[in-house]
Amino acid sequence: MNYIIAIIGLLVVFGLAYLASNNRRQIKWKPIILMVVIQLILAALLLNTTFGLVIINGFAGVFSKLLEYASSGINFVFGGLANKGEAPFFLTVLLPIVFISVLIGIFQYVKILPFIMRVIGLILSKVNGMGKLESYNAVASAIVGQSEVFITVKKQLGLLPANRLYTLCASAMSTVSMSIVGAYMTMIKPEYVVTALVVNLFGGFIISSIINPYQVDPSEDILEIQDVEKQSFFEMLGEYILDGFKVAIIVGAMLIGFVALMAGIDDLFLMIFGISFQQILGYVFSPFAFIMGVPFSETVRAGGIMATKLVTNEFVAMINLTKIQSGLSARTIGIISVFLVSFANFSSIGIVAGAVKSLNEKQGNTVARFGLKLLYGATLVSVLSAVIVSVVL
Numbered sequence: 337m338n339y340i341i342a343i344i345g346l347l348v349v350f351g352l353a354y355l356a357s358n359n360r361r362q363i364k365w366k367p368i369i370l371m372v373v374i375q376l377i378l379a380a381l382l383l384n385t386t387f388g389l390v391i392i393n394g395f396a397g398v399f400s401k402l403l404e405y406a407s408s409g410i411n412f413v414f415g416g417l418a419n420k421g422e423a424p425f426f427l428t429v430l431l432p433i434v435f436i437s438v439l440i441g442i443f444q445y446v447k448i449l450p451f452i453m454r455v456i457g458l459i460l461s462k463v464n465g466m467g468k469l470e471s472y473n474a475v476a477s478a479i480v481g482q483s484e485v486f487i488t489v490k491k492q493l494g495l496l497p498a499n500r501l502y503t504l505c506a507s508a509m510s511t512v513s514m515s516i517v518g519a520y521m522t523m524i525k526p527e528y529v530v531t532a533l534v535v536n537l538f539g540g541f542i543i544s545s546i547i548n549p550y551q552v553d554p555s556e557d558i559l560e561i562q563d564v565e566k567q568s569f570f571e572m573l574g575e576y577i578l579d580g581f582k583v584a585i586i587v588g589a590m591l592i593g594f595v596a597l598m599a600g601i602d603d604l605f606l607m608i609f610g611i612s613f614q615q616i617l618g619y620v621f622s623p624f625a626f627i628m629g630v631p632f633s634e635t636v637r638a639g640g641i642m643a644t645k646l647v648t649n650e651f652v653a654m655i656n657l658t659k660i661q662s663g664l665s666a667r668t669i670g671i672i673s674v675f676l677v678s679f680a681n682f683s684s685i686g687i688v689a690g691a692v693k694s695l696n697e698k699q700g701n702t703v704a705r706f707g708l709k710l711l712y713g714a715t716l717v718s719v720l721s722a723v724i725v726s727v728v729l
Contacts (some may be wrong), residue, residue, distance in 0.1 A: 341726070345628055346372070356712060362551065367463065369543050371464060400519065402432070425655075444480070473604050485508055489504070502710065506540055507541075509684050512533065524673040529673075614644065617647075629729070641672055670725060
């Protein structure tokens with residue numbers, strides 16, 4: 337039965353993407369089917385094999401050690417702020433982003449990350465039927481973040497037509513930044529975080545290939561990566577430390593606002609209608625939870641978490657998931673966890689459009705115009721990833 341639901345889920349996702357396609361005749365189904373097969377193989381490898389377990393444990397072990405290192409700096413500055421045994425969210429989840437941001441900066445500075453992103457991007461371009469720029473951008477988005485990635489392709493932004501710009505922005509919204517992966521792992525299981533990172537990469541190509549198909553002229557498929565301004569090593573460290581702290585503060589501020597707002601709206605709906613806003617959203621999204629493979633009895637609660645992620649952000653949704661996961665099956669937790677690992681939410685429209693506009697105002701306006709279509713596609717990527725994972729759980 338799970339396989340039948342998964343097939344229905346795939347057909348629904350592809351159908352919804354097809355309805356929004358701007359050029360249905362140019363859709364290349366062969367690379368799309370190939371990438372779905374690759375997604376299934378990678379998900380099964382990571383979640384159902386000993387080799388996958390070794391990879392997951394290795395990845396989780398690295399981030400666990402990084403969080404330990406981060407805590408030494410946090411304790412030095414904020415030690416004694418919390419009572420013994422307590423783990424304030426800002427200190428244990430958000431502030432470690434600062435240290436991981438520094439490591440990303442170091443690997444960028446010594447040219448290791450740019451090399452890795454180019455190589456993986458080149459390999460992916462042979463599989464997905466897209467250009468080198470699109471493939472590189474998807475990998476870079478997953479490493480340096482949805483805002484920072486556009487700086488690396490600054491030279492080409494002004495030359496891109498709207499269809500290629502859409503694909504770049506869709507990739508940025510469908511993935512997550514490596515700097516906050518450690519924060520996710522404190523709330524959901526590492527195996528689901530790692531699996532989502534890999535599966536989303538191909539999912540972004542799949543949905544973009546349906547919604548926004550086009551042929552890249554080989555003469556125009558040139559990858560020019562903007563070199564960062566030459567800095568001394570310690571200038572770079574200072575910049576990435578501050579950038580990481582800004583991310584932690586911004587996410588913290590958004591959480592304060594969104595969590596408080598959702599609590600207020602829920603209370604208002606309970607007083608007026610006798611049902612919370614979260615429950616209403618749960619009913620609206622429950623059909624999507626069902627086609628993702630969530631057991632029918634849990635679709636409303638799962639749908640509420642999905643909707644929360646869309647209207648607020650993934651952090652709020654993950655916090656809510658930790659509160660109710662004791663009443664959910666392991667299968668539902670796995671499926672929803674994978675769905676949550678992406679930047680597909682309304683606030684990301686402004687973040688992506690603002691990042692592009694800061695580099696090229698005209699192109700930033702173009703992104704703002706297709707912002708809702710971006711969110712539509714990125715959300716379908718999350719649903720697709722969850723459907724793929726449901727097959728192997």
